[in-house]
Amino acid sequence: MMFLVIIALALVLLVTGFEMLLVLGLPALAYKEAFYARLPDPAVVQKIVGGIDHTTLLAIPFFIFAANLMGSGQIARQLIGVVTALVGHTRGGIGHVVVGGSMAFGSVSGSAPATVAAMGRMAYPEMRRAGYSEKFSLGLLVASAETALLIPPSITLIIYGWITGTSISQLFAAGLGVGIVLGLAFAVFVELQARRDKVSHGDRVPWSGRLRAVWDAKWALGMPVIILGGIYSGTITPTEAAAVSVVYAIAVEMLVFRSLNLSALIRITEDSAINTAIIFVLLAMGGLISFFVTLAQVPDMILGLLASADAGKIAFLIAVNLCFFIAGMFVDPNSTLLVLVPPLYPVALSFGIDPVHFGMVVTLNVCLGMITPPFGLDIFVASSTLGKPVTDIIRGVWPFVVVNVIVLLLITYVPQISLLVPRLIYG
Numbered sequence: 371m372m373f374l375v376i377i378a379l380a381l382v383l384l385v386t387g388f389e390m391l392l393v394l395g396l397p398a399l400a401y402k403e404a405f406y407a408r409l410p411d412p413a414v415v416q417k418i419v420g421g422i423d424h425t426t427l428l429a430i431p432f433f434i435f436a437a438n439l440m441g442s443g444q445i446a447r448q449l450i451g452v453v454t455a456l457v458g459h460t461r462g463g464i465g466h467v468v469v470g471g472s473m474a475f476g477s478v479s480g481s482a483p484a485t486v487a488a489m490g491r492m493a494y495p496e497m498r499r500a501g502y503s504e505k506f507s508l509g510l511l512v513a514s515a516e517t518a519l520l521i522p523p524s525i526t527l528i529i530y531g532w533i534t535g536t537s538i539s540q541l542f543a544a545g546l547g548v549g550i551v552l553g554l555a556f557a558v559f560v561e562l563q564a565r566r567d568k569v570s571h572g573d574r575v576p577w578s579g580r581l582r583a584v585w586d587a588k589w590a591l592g593m594p595v596i597i598l599g600g601i602y603s604g605t606i607t608p609t610e611a612a613a614v615s616v617v618y619a620i621a622v623e624m625l626v627f628r629s630l631n632l633s634a635l636i637r638i639t640e641d642s643a644i645n646t647a648i649i650f651v652l653l654a655m656g657g658l659i660s661f662f663v664t665l666a667q668v669p670d671m672i673l674g675l676l677a678s679a680d681a682g683k684i685a686f687l688i689a690v691n692l693c694f695f696i697a698g699m700f701v702d703p704n705s706t707l708l709v710l711v712p713p714l715y716p717v718a719l720s721f722g723i724d725p726v727h728f729g730m731v732v733t734l735n736v737c738l739g740m741i742t743p744p745f746g747l748d749i750f751v752a753s754s755t756l757g758k759p760v761t762d763i764i765r766g767v768w769p770f771v772v773v774n775v776i777v778l779l780l781i782t783y784v785p786q787i788s789l790l791v792p793r794l795i796y797g
Contacts, residue, residue, distance in 0.1 A: 698739015
């Protein structure tokens with residue numbers, strides 16, 4: 371009963387507008403005082419600090435730094451240029467460029483908000499000129515950025531792997547496959563919309579021009595090759611790949627493209643440090659929450675409820691999707707992972723659900739939360755980037771929410787899709 375009171379306290383703090391640090395931390399500390407008052411305060415501090423003292427988490431600041439470097443320089447633009455040369459001539463070409471470009475940018479950033487900002491500035495005017503409605507253009511730009519949370523290097527997958535102890539490399543492999551499935555689903559929707567609105571074709575680029583575009587972007591293409599090739603070949607770990615990506619981005623942007631100077635590098639470093647600090651403060655509180663969730667035997671309570679209701683694996687997965695869908699409407703993705711994964715993950719294992727498959731279900735739910743009103747983070751990023759009212763963007767994302775739900779159900783109940791690429795790479 372007391373645990374429910376703690377949850378109610380967290381909800382009250384959330385609704386009344388407290389920072390997520392306090393929404394997560396105060397209920398955990400209140401639970402400690404109510405049930406574990408004899409637990410020394412230094413032990414609590416140790417749980418907070420020790421929770422983020424993990425080498426896996428070093429990948430997060432490196433990938434954030436690399437993404438900001440590439441977004442401010444030429445690497446991101448050149449990757450999108452390659453996608454434009456390859457698919458820009460198809461029916462509804464710029465719509466396919468948005469989907470493919472978001473996947474390409476996601477392959478070097480791991481951040482959906484960064485993808486929304488980068489693609490929005492470059493692609494929105496082109497979509498409107500091509501004949502897409504404002505509603506569809508805004509919805510596609512926001513929704514297609516979700517693929518950045520799935521396609522490696524995904525910060526969301528790194529956090530899930532840290533919480534559960536699942537192999538980051540296998541999660542990255544699965545995320546690549548699921549991200550492609552989600553991207554294809556959006557591409558099908560773009561094709562249907564382009565036919566209905568009679569959207570103009572882009573100019574066809576001859577094969578010689580496409581090959582030239584790929585060659586001109588060789589330095590930009592080196593980034594995903596280093597990250598994905600290095601990880602999947604076993605040459606470097608995800609954390610090492612993150613560090614190498616920063617060195618590569620600085621070298622290419624400053625020495626090859628000359629798109630960044632020292633003052634810009636300092637500014638980007640400061641911004642990346644602030645973003646990293648925000649995430650790590652939440653992760654520290656998440657470590658404390660996980661500790662008390664374990665002490666309170668919450669997974670056993672959930673299993674008991676499911677057993678009393680005679681609910682099985684399918685019912686459990688439905689409940690997982692509903693919990694994440696509701697939480698995603700109001701809470702940022704990292705906080706959602708920190709609160710829901712610790713109690714639900716042991717239950718998933720008890721039902722024989724593969725940790726990698728469960729990670730894909732969780733991450734797709736987080737993707738959905740990024741575009742779900744009223745507080746989907748990407749909605750507000752797009753509003754700020756494009757200067758459009760939030761209500762206009764919300765109207766545009768609803769059809770993509772439906773597409774996302776369809777893909778989510780497919781991934782949830784056909785685990786072979788999530789596990790195909792990891793099994794091909796790692797056996």
